[in-house]
Amino acid sequence: MKVLMFEFLAVLIALLIWASADLPDRADPEAPANQHLSPDLTRLTESDVVIPNLVSAILADFRSYDTLGETFVIFTAGLAVVLVLQRSRRVREEENPDE
Amino acid sequence: MIEEISARFPYWAIAVLLVVGLYGMMGKRSLVKQVIGLSIFQSAIILFFISGSLLEGATIPILYSVHGEGHANPDDFVNPLPHVLMLTAIVVGVAIIGVALSFLVSIYREFGTLDERELLDDVRE
Amino acid sequence: MSGTVVSGLPLLAVLVPTVAALLAALTTGRWPNLRDVWATVAGIAMVAITVILLVETLDGHIHRTVLLELSLGINSPGINIALRADPAGMIFGLLVSVLWVLAGVYAVGYMRGEHERKQTRFFVAFALSIAAAAGVALAENLLTFILFYELLSLFTYPLVTHRETETALVAGRKYLAYTLSGGIMLIGAAAWLHVLGVDTTFRAGGFLEGVNLDSVTQWALFALLAGGVGVKAAVMPLHSWLPSAMVAPTPVSALLHAVAVVKAGVFGMVRVGVFVFGAALLDDMGAWLVLAIMSAATLIIASILALRHDNLKRRLAYSTISHLSYIVLGVALIGPLALTGALLHIVGHGVTKITLFFVAGAIHVRTHKENVSELDGIGRQMPVTMGSFALASLSMVGIPPFILFTSKWYLGWGAVEVGQQAFLIVYLVSGLLAAGYLFPIVIRAFLRSSPDHTRYGEADIRMVAPIALTAVLALVWGIAPDLPLGFFELASTVADAAFPPSVALAGVTP
Amino acid sequence: MIWWLELSLFGLLVVAALIALSVRDMIAAVATLSVYSFLAAVLLALMGAVDVALTEAALGAGVTGVFLIGAISVVERRTPD
Amino acid sequence: MDPQPQLPVFIVGAPLLFSVIVPVLGRIWRHSAFLLALATVAVAAVASALSLELVLRKEPFSYHLGGWAPPVGIEYVIDEVSAFVCVVITSVSFLVLVSTRRWAEREAGDRPGVFYGLVLLLLAGLTGIVVTGDLFNLFVFLEIASLAAYALVFIGGRKAMLAGFRYLIIGSIGGALYLLGVGFIYFATGTLNMIEARELLEGTPSTRAAQVGAVFIFAGLGLKMALVPMHLWLPDAYEHAPSSVNSLIAPVMTKVAAYAMLRMFLSVFPAGFLSGTVPIADALLILGLIGIVFGSVAAAGQSDIRRMLAYSSISQLAFIAVGIGLGSPLALAAALLHVANHAAMKATLFLAAASVRLRVGLQRTHNLAGLGPRMPLTMGAFAIGSVAMIGIPPTAGFFSKWYMAQAGVDEGQWVVVAVVLFSSLLTAVYLFKVLEQVYLRPAKPEPSAHGDDERDASADAAPRPELAMRPVVERAREAPFDVWLPLVVLAAATVVLGVINVVIMDHVLLPGVS
C-alpha cells in the first residue's frame, strides 16, 4: 500500500514537471493569461467600475457571483460545524446529565 | 541552463509542495497531520496560480489613474484575475479546514484517539 | 380486401389480463372467490377479443395498435412499440387466451386443493405472465417483442419460486440467469440492428432480406437472436433451466411448458427464422443447417432422457424439450409445409402437453404421488383424468386422428419436400421414443392394480373439467384443425406469406 | 524579482512543509505550519499579489493556526507519526 | 442591455437565500425549517422546469450574472441538458425531502434549521454546478455542495464519523485537483469561460499543459463521482450516513459530478483533444468498464443493504463514465438519460431501505426475509426500482442500456456492448438476492438475535429510544403515508421515464449534446 502510494506520488510529480515545460514562461507578456482577459478587466474597471483596486473590482463586481459562492462556502462551513459539534454535545449531555 | 532553471523552478518547487501535501493526506496516520497536509496542498495550488500571473516589469494591480490623470496601461499590472481566484480558494481552504477540525474534535471525543489505524481497529472491533 | 386497421383491440388483449391482475391484487384476502372470478371473467373476455381479432385477421384486416412510434434524430430507426394481430401472432395469441381460461379454472382447483400459500401473488403473476405472453404474440417489431419477452421472464419468476423452498429458489435463480441472458442477447442484437439502420418490423420473408450485410455480421446476428430465443425454447445446451423449474406448482408447469414461456421461445424462433432472416437468407447463409442439427440432436437426446426419469413432471419436462425442438426443426427446414407443421405443432403441443401436466397435478392433489412407478392402478380410481391422459399420450406419440399427428405429418412431409429425408427419420424415431416414455404410464395406470387399497376418486371438478376439455380439444383439432378457431388457415397463411412462390391464399403481406 | 531570493523562499517552504508533517509534537507542527503560511504570504507579496498575501497572512497563518491550536488544545498533543 | 429572462437565478438563488433564512427561523419555530426548505426546493424545481420549457420553446440561452457578458463575467448556460439535469435534481430532492422528514427531524437533533440550511446549501451547490458556464465557478459550488455533504454524512453516528472524515479528505483532494486542472487550462488559454476555452483550445495545438490540466480536471471530478479506482470513500460514506442524508446524497450528489465531467466533454474540451497524447477518453472508458464489473461484483458480496446499494452506485456511475468515454452524441445522451434514471432508481432504493430501517431497524439482507407482504408499498417500490436497475423494459434502466449498447455498436466497441449488456445480469444477481429474501423467504423468528446486525443497527439507533425495542419483521407495519407516497411516485417515475424516454432523448438530450 505504502509502495503504491509512493509510486503514485512519483508519477504525479513527473507529470507535473513534464507539463511545466509547456506552461508559458513566467512573466511572459505574451502568455495567454496575460494577453486575453486581464487587459479587458483593467479597461472595464477604469471605465465602468471606477475604483482603483483591480482585485476588489474583479472580486466584487465582475466575478461577484464567485465571491457570493465563496462567502456561502464559509457559511456552509459554519453551519456544518454547528451541526456537528452542537449535536454531539447534546448527545453527550444525554449520556451524562450530571455534567 | 540557469535561465531555464530560473524560469521553471517555481513550478518544480510547487510540484514538490503538492506532492508533500498529498503525502501528508494519504500517508500519515494522524488525522491532524492529514489536515496539515491538506493545508500545504492548498497553499501550493495558490502559489501555482499566483506564480503564473506574473508579468515582466509589472506592478501590483492598483490603478492610481482612476482618481487621477491619464489611462492605465494593462501591461503595467500583474494579472489580477488569478489573485481573485486565489482569494476565493484561500477562503474555501480555511472553510474546509474548519470543518475538518470540527470533525477531528468530534471523533476524538467519540473514540479518544486520532490515530487512523487505531480508529479503524476500533470501528472493526 | 387486405389492409391494416388501426384499432385498440390488440392492446386490449394485453390489457385485459393486466387489469385482471390489478383487480385480483386489490381484492385480495377478503374475497378470494372474487379474485378467482376476475381471472375467469378476464379469460373469457380475452378469448372473445382474440376471436374477434381472428375473424378480422382471416378477413385480411390486420389490426394494429401503436403505443409509441417516434423516430430519433440519429441514424437509427426510432423506438416503435406497436402491437399487430398478424396471422402468426394470432396462432400464439389464440392458444394463450384459450388455454388461459382452462388453466385459470384448473389453477383455482389446484391451489385450493393443495392449500398453497400466497395464492393472490400466484394469480397476479399468472395473469401478468399471460399479458406478457399476449404481448409477445402480438408484437409488431423486434423491440416490442423484446419488451414483452423480458417482462415474461420477470413475471414468471415468482411463479417458479412459488413454493419458496430452497430448491425452488435455486431453480428460480437458474431460471432468471438463463432467461435474462437470453434477453440480453436479444437486446444486443436489436441494438445492433438499430445501429445498422434496419427497420425491425416483422415481415414475412424476413426484414433482413435485401439488407446488405457481410457474412460475419449475419452470423453474429443469427447467433445472438437464435441464442436469445433458444434459451426459452430450451434448445440444448440451453435447456437446463427447464427441468429445474419443475419444482413450481403444476399449473405453473402447465403454463411454462405448454403455454407461455417455452412457446414464447419457439414462437420467437419462428419470428427469427421466418420474419427476421427469412427463408432465402437462412438458405444462403446455411444457418438453417446449424439450427436443424442442433434441434434434431435435442429432439433425440431429450426423448432418451425422458425415458430415464421416474418423476412424472420431470419426464414431461424432457418430453417438452424434445417437442419444442420439433418446432425449431420445422422452422429450420425452411419449407412451406414444414412451417405449417411447426405452427400447428405449437398449438397441438400446447393443448396436449397442458393436458398431461394437468393430469400430473390432479394426481398430486389427490394422491401426493409424483413418480411414475407409484401410479399403478390409478386409472381405475381416476378414470376421467387418466382417460384424458391416455388420449393426450396418443396425441403426443402422433397417432391419427389427434392434432399432433396432423402437425407431425406436415413436419415430416416438409422434410421430404425440401429433400432432407434424414430429418424425417429423426421425427419418426422421436415419435417411437415418445411412445416409449408415455405408454408405460398409461399401461401402469389401467392394467396394473393398485398396491395400496386407498380409494382416491376424481379430483375437484374445476380440475377435471379442464383436463377433459383439453384432451377433447386435442382430438377435435386433430380431426378438423380449423373447426372453431382456424389454426390451420392461419398457419397456411403464414406459410404462404413466407414462401411467396405459391400463390397466397389471403394475400397477407404486411 | 530577484530569482535567487524566490528560490531560497521556495526552498524554505519545502523544508517547512516537511518539518510540519514530520514533527511529532502537534504544537510545533502547527507553529511550523504558520511559519510555512507566512513564508508563502511573503512570497505572494513578492509576486505582486498583495491582496492574496494579506489574506494568506490573516487566514492561512493566523486563523488556520489558531484553529489548529484550538483543536489541539482539545485533543491530544502527541501524534503517532 | 437586453432584458434577460430571470428564471435561472431562482434555480440557484432561492436555495441560497433560504439557506440563510432557514437556520435563523428554525431556531424560532422548529417546524418552519422543514416547510421553508420544502417550499424552496419546490421553487427551484418550478424554476428549472420553466427554464427547460423556455429552452425547448425557444433556444438555449445564457444568463449573465452581474450584467457582465462572458468571458469577463460569469454566465449561466441554460441549455437542454443543464435544464434537464436541474429538473431531475430538484424534483428528486423534493420527493426525498418529503419522504425523509421523519428521520431528518430525529437525526438533525435540536437543530432542524441548521440541518435544512445545509440541505439547501447542498442543493444550491449542485444546481450551481449544473448551470454554471465558468470553470472556476464550478469549483466554488462544488465545494459548497461537498462541504454540506461532508457534514451531513458525518452526523450519522460512530462509524459515519470516520467515513465522513475520509470523505472530507478525499473530496478535498478531488476539489483541489480540479482547481489545479483549471489553473493549467487557464494558463494555457487565458480564459475561465467553458465555451471560450473550447474555442481557444481548438485554435491552438494541444499543449502538454492543457492536456495535464484535463487529466487533473478529470481526476478531480472522478474522485467526486467515485470512479474506480477512486471510489474508496463512497461505500463507507453511503453505508453509515444518516438515512435522510444518504437517500438525498446518493441519487444526486455523485450524479452531478458525473454531469460536470460530461459538461467538460461537451463544452470545454474539443473533440479529439482528449484522445491525443494523453488518452483521457480511452482511460475513462476502460475505468468505466472495470467499474461496472467491479461495482456489481462487490455489491453481490455485501450483506448490508445500503452498502450493497453503494457499490451498485459505483457500478452505475461507471456506466455513465463509459458513456462519456465513448463520446459519441448517442453515448453522451445515453449517459445523461442514465443520470436521470439512476437518480430516480437510487432514490427509490435508498428510500425503501431507509423506510425499512424506520419500521424494522434492520439492514442486513438476510434479516429482511418475509418483509414483502408486511410492507407491500415500500417493498413494491423497491422491486420496481430493482427491475429498473436491472434494465427490464419498459423501465428507464432498459433504455439507457439500450442506447448505450447502440452507441457501442456504432463505435465498434464490442467490449462495451458486451459489458453494458451483461452488467444487467450482474445487477440482477445482487438485487434478486434481496428480492428473494424479502418476498420468498419466510420471516425469521428472531432476526434481531443475529449478532452482526444488532450491533450495526444499535450504533445508529442509539439516539432513538423508540427503536431500542426493535420490532421484528413479523410485526413490521407499512411505512407512514408521507414516507411511502414519494417512494411510490419515484418508483412510478422510473417507469414513466422509460415510457417517455424517446421524447426526452429526441427533444432534450440529443439536441443538447450535438
Place this chain on the structure above:
Amino acid sequence: MNDRYDSVILHFIARVFLVPLILVFGVYVLLHGELSPGGGFQAGAIVAAALLLVRLALGNRQAALRIPQGLLIWLACIGLGIYMFGGILPLILGYNFLDYAPIPVDWYNQFAGEARTARSMGILIIEIGVFFGVAAVLVLIYDLVAGSSRQ
C-alpha cells in the same frame, strides 16, 4: 491552552492595546478595500483573527469579547443576507442578479460628500456583507472547535 495565563502584561496588551488596534485596522481594510489592498475578506479575517487572539491569550472562558453563538449565527446570516440583498435589489429593479448599475447612489454621495459610482456602491455593500459573514463564521468555528472541551 486551557490554562489562563496570569500575566498582567499579556492581559493588558491583549485587551487594551492590541485588540482595539487590530479592530480599527480591520475596519480600515474593509472601507479602503477599493483603494488599496483589502476588502471584506481580509477585514473579516483580520477582525476574526483579533478576536481569536484574545481567546488564545486569555483563555476562552475569560475572554472579554465572548459572543453568544446564537448571535454569531445571526451575524453570519445577516452578512449573507446583505450580500443577497445586493444581488436581489438589481433583480427587483429589473436588472440581472448582482448587476450593480441600478443601485441608487445619489443619496449616499450627498450624505457623505463623495462621488461614488453605482458599481462601487454595490461593491461596498457586498464587502460589508462578506465582512460580517466571514468574521462571524470564523469566530463561531473557533468557539465551537476549541470551546467544546470544557463545558
